Amino acid sequence: xxxxxxxxxxxxxxxxxxxxxxxxxxxxxxxxxxxxxxxxxxxxxxxxxxxxxxxxxxxxxxxxxxxxxxxxxxxxxxxxxxxxxxxxxxxxxxxxxxxxxxxxxxxxxxxxxxxxxxxxxxxxxxxxxxxxxxxxxxxxxxxxxxxxxxxxxxxxxxxxxxxxxxxxxxxxxxxxxxxxxxxxxxxxxxxxxxxxxxxxxxxxxxxxxxxxxxxxxxxxxxxxxxxxxxxxxxxxxxxxxxxxxxxxxxxxxxxxxxxxxxxxxxxxxxxxxxxxxxxxxxxxxxxxxxxxxxxxxxxxxxxxxxxxxxxxxxxxxxxxxxxxxxxxxxxxxxxxxxxxxxxxxxxxxxxxxxxxxxxxxxxxxxxxxxxxxxxxxxxxxxxxxxxxxxxxxxxxxxxxxxxxxxxxxxxxxxxxxxxxxxxxx
RNA sequence: GGAGAGAUGGCCGAGCAGGUCGAAGGCGCUCGCCUGCUAAGCGAGUAUACUGGGAAACCGGUAUCGAGGGUUCGAAUCCCUCUCUCUCCGCCA
Numbered sequence: 001x002x003x004x005x006x007x008x009x010x011x012x013x014x015x016x017x018x019x020x021x022x023x024x025x026x027x028x029x030x031x032x033x034x035x036x037x038x039x040x041x042x043x044x045x046x047x048x049x050x051x052x053x054x055x056x057x058x059x060x061x062x063x064x065x066x067x068x069x070x071x072x073x074x075x076x077x078x079x080x081x082x083x084x085x086x087x088x089x090x091x092x093x094x095x096x097x098x099x100x101x102x103x104x105x106x107x108x109x110x111x112x113x114x115x116x117x118x119x120x121x122x123x124x125x126x127x128x129x130x131x132x133x134x135x136x137x138x139x140x141x142x143x144x145x146x147x148x149x150x151x152x153x154x155x156x157x158x159x160x161x162x163x164x165x166x167x168x169x170x171x172x173x174x175x176x177x178x179x180x181x182x183x184x185x186x187x188x189x190x191x192x193x194x195x196x197x198x199x200x201x202x203x204x205x206x207x208x209x210x211x212x213x214x215x216x217x218x219x220x221x222x223x224x225x226x227x228x229x230x231x232x233x234x235x236x237x238x239x240x241x242x243x244x245x246x247x248x249x250x251x252x253x254x255x256x257x258x259x260x261x262x263x264x265x266x267x268x269x270x271x272x273x274x275x276x277x278x279x280x281x282x283x284x285x286x287x288x289x290x291x292x293x294x295x296x297x298x299x300x301x302x303x304x305x306x307x308x309x310x311x312x313x314x315x316x317x318x319x320x321x322x323x324x325x326x327x328x329x330x331x332x333x334x335x336x337x338x339x340x341x342x343x344x345x346x347x348x349x350x351x352x353x354x355x356x357x358x359x360x361x362x363x364x365x366x367x368x369x370x371x372x373x374x375x376x377x378x379x380x381x382x383x384x385x386x387x388x389x390x391x392x393x394x395x396x397x398x399x400x401x402x403x404x405x406x407x408x409x410x411x412x413x414x415x416x417x418x419x420x421x422x423x424x425x
Numbered sequence: 426g427g428a429g430a431g432a433u434g435g436c437c438g439a440g441c442a443g444g445u446c447g448a449a450g451g452c453g454c455u456c457g458c459c460u461g462c463u464a465a466g467c468g469a470g471u472a473u474a475c476u477g478g479g480a481a482a483c484c485g486g487u488a489u490c491g492a493g494g495g496u497u498c499g500a501a502u503c504c505c506u507c508u509c510u511c512u513c514c515g516c517c518a
Contacts, residue, residue: 041476045487052487055499059444067498074498242435242473370455374473 001099001361008034017105020112020322030098037091044084051077100204101211104357106322107331113321119334120321125305126314128338129397137341138395139272142168144403146425148273159270160262160277166424167415171394171407172280174414175387176255179282179307183384187303189253189284194233196256197224202236205362207328207354217259217277226259230283231381238287239362242374248366249288249296253384256281273388274346280387286380287364290356293378294331297353301333304349304384310410313393314338316345330355333382337389341396348389351382 007014011027018025054074061067111120142148147168153161164172183189203209203225208216217226227233234252243250258281269275284303288296301317308315320332329352336345356376359365365374398406405421412419 038476041487045476048488049486051498056445058498064498071498078498371471 001357002102002105003356003360004034004095004099007099007102014105018103020106021103021325022114022323023103025102030095033091033095033098037088037095040084040088040091044081044088047077047081047084051081097210100361103327104330104354106325107353107355110325110331111319111321112323114323115321116324118321119324120319122317122319122333124314124316125309126312126338128314129340131340131399131401133401135340135396135399137272138339138392141341141395141399141403141405142273145405145421145423147171147421150272157277160275162273162276167418167421168391168424170415171411171421172387172391174411175390176280176282178411178414179384179387179390180253180255182307182310183253183282183284183303187251187253187306189251189303192230192234192237192252192254194227194230194237194254194256196227196233196259198227198233198236199224202232202239205236205239206232206358207361208232211327214263215261217261227256228260229258229281229381229383230254230256231285234283234285235358235364235379235381236362238364241364243287243364243366243377245289245366245368248377249286249292252285254283254285255387256283273392276388279389282384282387284351284380284382284384287359287377288380289366290375290378293353293355293380296378297331297333297351297380300380300382300384301335301351304335304351304382307385307390308335308337308348308393311390311394311408312410313390313397313408315348326350326352328352328354328357330357335385337393339393339396340399346389347386348393349383349385352380354379354381 002014007027007030011031015025015027051074054070054077058064058067058070058074064071111118113119139148139150143150145167147164147166149163149165153163156163180191184191197219200209200223203216208225208228216228218224219226233256234254237252238250257278259278262275262277265275273279284300286296286300305315305317315335315337318334318336320329320334325332332350332352334347335349335351337348338344339346355378358379359376364377364379366377367374394408394411395405398408400406400420403423407415407419407421
């Protein structure tokens with residue numbers, strides 16, 4: 001949520017900045033509703049002040065028959081208050097409903113652009129492997145090795161679900177442990193294992209709701225939603241809390257499965273592991289002091305990159321343009337890993353600074369000084385990394401001419417010292 | 426799933442035959458005093474949001490005792506619904 005005062009006082013500037021996202025927002029209606037609300041609020045509150053005063057007078061008189069006329073008068077005042085409160089509630093609801101659907105203001109340093117074509121490549125790392133044979137896409141490698149079973153995944157559930165078997169399952173599990181170990185031990189994040197379903201308030205806090213309900217799976221007998229990313233439960237850990245300044249920055253990491261409907265992506269990535277309804281991810285989340293947030297974003301990005309470096313997988317870092325950023329983000333860097341099967345870089349991590357957008361929605365604050373008013377923290381998060389896509393990158397980059405796949409050295413201790421995956425069938 | 430108890434400020438905890446209660450008392454914390462040091466003691470202060478005024482310091486109004494609704498001139502206190510927590514029984518990894 002954007003600061004309502006900012007929208008009130010700088011609506012032209014706000015409209016301009018939002019326009020760079022490709023989001024035409026008209027603040028005129030908002031301004032009207034907002035000022036009507038404030039006028040009415042004042043009126044209702046002065047009526048309440050009157051009622052409070054007179055009620056106190058009544059309480060001091062023993063013989064109520066002496067103040068019967070005041071009681072009668074207050075009866076109608078109360079009636080009026082009730083009517084105004086109802087109208088006020090409606091106005092307020094309209095205003096917050098509107099605010100909740102407005103995306104974050106892009107950071108002024110974010111490159112202006114319309115789509116991913118306008119993203120800016122910042123750096124590249126690693127050697128793109130060259131093959132003496134035609135490299136295969138991971139779904140072929142996985143099926144031939146007997147470690148990925150797409151057909152049975154579809155039988156069990158449906159499209160975009162995959163059964164990992166044997167070394168596939170083990171490799172996925174190894175990657176999760178590998179990533180968590182690095183982030184906890186070397187990068188000093190605190191590991192969390194959150195619920196995989198959350199309530200409406202949590203989804204609203206991080207920005208998935210109310211606007212993106214269509215992207216979420218939910219359960220039918222209670223109003224719980226399956227998390228699309230660990231960002232949701234982890235960021236909401238501190239919802240409605242005032243954190244101690246000394247505790248900032250707070251850094252959490254968590255492995256969770258993620259559930260996404262992927263509505264509107266019907267034709268895309270239909271084969272393989274790239275776009276699944278359920279996938280595993282290790283997430284990094286930080287709660288930071290507003291003055292440090294961009295520095296911390298840089299660190300978080302490096303922490304995510306570190307995983308690819310240790311696995312020796314080539315990647316590049318891209319800065320997203322205003323038109324390609326997510327709803328809640330002010331600034332986003334994507335890490336894209338090289339996939340020889342597609343001869344392309346594909347997103348494997350997205351690291352964002354939300355500034356105070358989520359903190360304001362979720363009520364996550366801190367105090368600058370003992371007596372200072374609480375302020376909103378800045379929240380950050382990034383994938384560290386998407387596990388399934390990391391497995392894809394390993395299969396495609398480490399594939400051998402005989403169909404086997406070498407296991408990156410750093411990962412070998414996590415698979416009992418095994419050096420390569422041969423056919424598991 | 427069955428039976429019962431509960432939810433009050435940073436924490437503990439009173440109030441609950443409706444009024445002077447944003448809420449006693451204690452603890453914690455902050456500042457000051459006192460004191461060889463420490464401990465103890467004394468005094469003052471110590472919620473949040475919205476809103477009006479003010480350059481600001483600050484001053485005023487409203488709301489908040491789990492959430493929402495109701496009764497009433499007036500609700501932490503009475504009534505209804507919901508959520509959560511705890512205890513016992515059952516079931517279960």
